[in-house]
Amino acid sequence: MATSYPNTPGVQILEVRLGAPPIAGVGTSTAGFVGKSPMTGRFLKVARLVTSADQFEADYITGTKPADPPAADSTSLSRAVFGFFENGGTTCYVVNVDSEAQGDVVAGIKLLEPIDEVAIIAAPGHVHPDVYAALEDQAFRTGDRFALLDPPAKVDDLAKLKAGGSNRPPASDYAAFYYPRIQVTPRLANDPKDSVANPIFASPTGHIAGVYARVDAARGVHKAPANERILGALGVEHPLGNAEQNTLNADGVNLIRMFAGQATLWGARTLQAADAADKTFRYINVRRLVNYVEESLEDGLRFAVFEPNNLALRQTITRSVRGFLDGVWRDGALFGATPDEAYYVRFPDLFNRDEDRALGKLTIEIGLRAVYPAEFIIVRIGLIMQNAAAA
Structure with missing residues (x-):
């Protein structure tokens, strides 16, 4: 069709399609959390968008009407959501369930599945095998999200966290497992008071999801979310050192360590089986990078x-x-x-x-050709017998 031009001299703007349409990268840090909120009966069994700590507090803790019942003590869900925003998270979906029973939690996890924006999923405070399986299964089947699995309370035998152990989730390329729980301060007025004798230990997965979001924004999804400080964590329930990490790292247990008084993520591995022939997805950032590329191409x-x-x-x-x-x-x-x-x-x-x-x-x-993290920095030192400049 011939182009029609106006009779008046001047500039005419024509919109045309030039070249190939660009492909935009999808979001990588929207989280989905499932659990029981402090205020009962609020937005039950629905995946609801939350964009700030203030919104969560109004919707699930204080209420918006004078007749709203007072909130109970903090829950694993509320501590996780606050930890998410404190550590750099900006957007999450919250599923409030009737009770902490694993059946309700598993049903709540299913409500996250249709939400395409969700890229990180967790059920803070829940360590039941059914919950682990539901999170891992959803991440694997959708192929567009990554699961954060909660640690149990302090274990008396670290072998229980290793492959085949009783406190160990199943192997998965789409999930990461962190240990131990973190110490936090009380949030609500009727929370138990934190003290040296009675510290409050909580699920770390909400805080960790916030660290993921912070690293994604500052560096990109390809940067391993490790060697990063956890804001709002006063300490850890089970202090561990190099000797313990030597036995757990190969089995994909990411430790939370204390360095200079700061709780720090000190591990970057997925739950890929240690004896897997293909080690491609050993690291969290590689798995999440491929998720990002795949979903961006699918949309683009x-x-x-x-x-x-x-x-x-x-x-x-x-x-x-x-x-x-x-x-x-x-x-x-x-x-x-x-x-x-x-x-x-x-x-x-x-x-x-x-x-x-x-x-x-x-x-x-x-x-x-993905970029893998430099997990082991090896420094070779030797004594020289001559001028260093001439060596």
């Missing part, structure tokens, strides 16, 4: 569905994908001096035969 390539399956479509897709992955590489998430060293985009002939095209299929193969 929707434009290509039902387009003519020809060479022009392949070229358009390639430009869109490379434009997105160039940004991922520039952010430092992929290893390589150039984009071509860091990733590739291909249309393998083996999967794009005439019979495949006749069935409406177009297969794209993407390879990534």
Whole structure:
């Protein structure tokens, strides 16, 4: 169709589609929490968006009407949500359940599944095998979220936390397990008073989800959420050192350690089985980076569905994908001096035969060189017998 121009001299603006549509990265730090709130009967059995600690307090603790019943003591859910916002979280979904029974909690976890924005899930304070399984299963099946699994109260035998132990969640590439619980201050007026004799120990998963969000915002999802301070944590229930970590790290138990009086995340591993042949997803940041890339491509390539399956479509897709992955590489998430060293985009002939095209299929193969964390820094020191400058 010929373009119609006005008769009046001047500038005319025409909107046209140029090149390949860009692919935008999806969010990575929206959390979903399931548990019982201090105020009974408020927003039960619904996944509700919460964007600040003040909103959570009004909705689930103090109420908005004079007739609202007073809140009970703090719960694992309330401490987790406050810890999430204190550590850098900005957006979460809260599912308030009737009771702390594992059946109610598992049902609440299911309510998070349809919410596409959720990228981190947890059931603070719950260590029942059914709850562990529900979180891990949802993360695996959706492929777009990561589960944070709660530690038990202080264990008398650390072997119980190792693979096959009674306090150990099942193996999973989509989940991380942290130990021990953290010490926090009382939040509500009728909470028990914190003291040396009676400290308050709480679930760390809400605080840890906030650390994830903080690291994502400051560095990116490719940065391992470790060697990071947990704000609001006064201490840990079970102080541990290098000797204990030597026995637990290989089994994917991420410790919370005290360094210079600060509770610090000192582990970055998923619950991948220690004897797994493929170690690709040993680290949390690699799993979450791939989740991020996969979901971004799933959303960003929707434009290509039902387009003519020809060479022009392949070229358009390639430009869109490379434009997105160039940004991922520039952010430092992929290893390589150039984009071509860091990733590739291909249309393998083996999967794009005439019979495949006749069935409406177009297969794209993407390879990534992820950046792994420097978990072990090895310093080799030797004595020299001559001038150091000449050595």
